[in-house]
Amino acid sequence: MFLDNVALGRYVEKKSFMHSLDPRVKLIGLFVLAIFSFSINSLYDSSLMIVYTLSLMILSKLSLKYYLKSLKSLWFIIVFAFVMQLFNSEGSTIFKFLFISITDKGLYYASIITFRILFAIMISSVLTLTTSPTSLAHAMEDVLRWFFVPKSFAHELSMVMTIAIRFIPVMASEADRIIKAQMSRGASFDDRKLSGKIKGVVSILIPLLVSALRRAEELSVAMEARGYNGWEGRTRFKKFDWKFRDTIFLISFILVGIFIIMY
Numbered sequence: 001m002f003l004d005n006v007a008l009g010r011y012v013e014k015k016s017f018m019h020s021l022d023p024r025v026k027l028i029g030l031f032v033l034a035i036f037s038f039s040i041n042s043l044y045d046s047s048l049m050i051v052y053t054l055s056l057m058i059l060s061k062l063s064l065k066y067y068l069k070s071l072k073s074l075w076f077i078i079v080f081a082f083v084m085q086l087f088n089s090e091g092s093t094i095f096k097f098l099f100i101s102i103t104d105k106g107l108y109y110a111s112i113i114t115f116r117i118l119f120a121i122m123i124s125s126v127l128t129l130t131t132s133p134t135s136l137a138h139a140m141e142d143v144l145r146w147f148f149v150p151k152s153f154a155h156e157l158s159m160v161m162t163i164a165i166r167f168i169p170v171m172a173s174e175a176d177r178i179i180k181a182q183m184s185r186g187a188s189f190d191d192r193k194l195s196g197k198i199k200g201v202v203s204i205l206i207p208l209l210v211s212a213l214r215r216a217e218e219l220s221v222a223m224e225a226r227g228y229n230g231w232e233g234r235t236r237f238k239k240f241d242w243k244f245r246d247t248i249f250l251i252s253f254i255l256v257g258i259f260i261i262m263y
Contacts, residue, residue: 010169011132016061018130023139025246029253030127036257037119045260046115052256053119056126070125071118078117085110128165137162138236163219171212178207 013019018026033052040046057067071078085106092104131139137158144154182203 010066010129012062012066012129013132014061014130016059016130018056018060018126021130021249022240022242022246023131023135024142024240024242025250026127026131027136027139027143029250030123032257033253034120034123036260037123038116039260040112040116040119042112046112048256048259049115049119053122053126057122060126060130062129066129067122067125070121074117074121078114081117082110082114085113133162133166135238136165138240142240167212167215170215171208174211175204175208178204178211 037049040049057064086102087100087106094102094104094107128136140158140161141154144158145151149157
């Protein structure tokens, strides 16, 4: 159920151009590109982002279903943003029914907002699907240190954020297991009454919260048992190697962002 709809936080191992890039260039480039996606104001910007985002997806050699899962899990946010912008009172009316009025400007702005959210989700999915959690943590730590962030803070922040991302599919799997267990006990999640829906949600949230706390405790015990003591004395088994293609790819990210801002 839930597990099938969650792609954010998953890493899919594969041999592709996107997988082989330095995690630091992907983190910087995709983060900058996700920010620039919220500056989209025209159909030209949208077309440029569509071409570039599709190029990233093709270079990752991953099935389209992984990216569609990212959109499916956040469909409510996308629809809500579209509807909120759709009923803009400015512009010429193209549809009217009772008190509902849709204008051309409202439809235009709703489309732009929807494109912004879609691109931000897809770009984030490219990053998490092609970068392992460990590499992402190390990349985040290095990037923060480039901006003169203290090493201890950079390490702890990157570790916390990476664990949070990594636990998204884990908790989704746990929620799926809890739902199946509750249904086997006769619980109904299709009750049309509000009280029935609330009971169904509570029957999932409470066991899920308990499971999350238990997993957090197990993780902390495991880290202590392995002698984890923060950033002090830690080394890396794999070291990143920034290559010429990483520089070229980073430049391409920046150029796309410049075109979006200028045009």
